[in-house]
Amino acid sequence: MTHSSTSSWYFGWNIVAAATLLTLLTVGMRLGIGPLFLPMAEDLGFSRSLLASIIAIGMLCYGLAMPLAGWLVGRIGTRHVLLLGTAILVASTLWAVNTRSAAGIFWSFGVWMSVGAAFTSPVALTGVISRWFNRRRGMALFFLSTGSMAGIAVMTPALGWALQYFSWQHTLLGFAAIFALLTVPTALLVVH
Numbered sequence: 593m594t595h596s597s598t599s600s601w602y603f604g605w606n607i608v609a610a611a612t613l614l615t616l617l618t619v620g621m622r623l624g625i626g627p628l629f630l631p632m633a634e635d636l637g638f639s640r641s642l643l644a645s646i647i648a649i650g651m652l653c654y655g656l657a658m659p660l661a662g663w664l665v666g667r668i669g670t671r672h673v674l675l676l677g678t679a680i681l682v683a684s685t686l687w688a689v690n691t692r693s694a695a696g697i698f699w700s701f702g703v704w705m706s707v708g709a710a711f712t713s714p715v716a717l718t719g720v721i722s723r724w725f726n727r728r729r730g731m732a733l734f735f736l737s738t739g740s741m742a743g744i745a746v747m748t749p750a751l752g753w754a755l756q757y758f759s760w761q762h763t764l765l766g767f768a769a770i771f772a773l774l775t776v777p778t779a780l781l782v783v784h
Contacts, residue, residue: 617774627748631759661713677709683704
């Protein structure tokens with residue numbers, strides 16, 4: 593009996609594809625937020641320096657939460673960290689679009705959305721990919737890194753396009769919905 597080409601497909605590549613797409617979205621959203629800046633500042637009545645400070649602290653939180661994400665992956669596993677990160681990201685998005693105060697935007701958009709993004713970043717996915725690959729690990733991790741960098745190139749114009757038709761609040765909600773629709777099935781069905 594001969595093997596068909598579908599039976600020779602290595603499942604690890606499914607994980608790589610899913611992880612690449614997730615990191616494209618999460619890194620792209622956190623680092624490609626330029627198009628959101630002016631609509632948010634104008635709508636909320638914030639000065640550019642105030643919103644820039646909130647975003648800068650958010651970037652710091654994003655970086656600081658990555659070691660925590662890595663530690664949690666070791667303790668509770670990739671699947672649980674992805675689901676926790678998605679829950680935090682969606683909850684913080686709902687908070688961000690329903691607050692008008694600087695403190696509310698600081699905690700929701702700045703701090704907690706960054707933590708959620710860090711928990712769904714390449715840090716959370718590198719370990720599971722490394723466990724699935726020995727011989728072609730370099731190539732698998734290359735795709736993960738490419739997804740991160742492509743995220744900025746894809747999400748910046750995508751957000752700019754969405755903002756031509758929708759408010760910044762609806763744009764963020766749409767992102768959170770798409771992100772959850774991709775991340776939850778990936779965490780439950782692909783990552784193991």
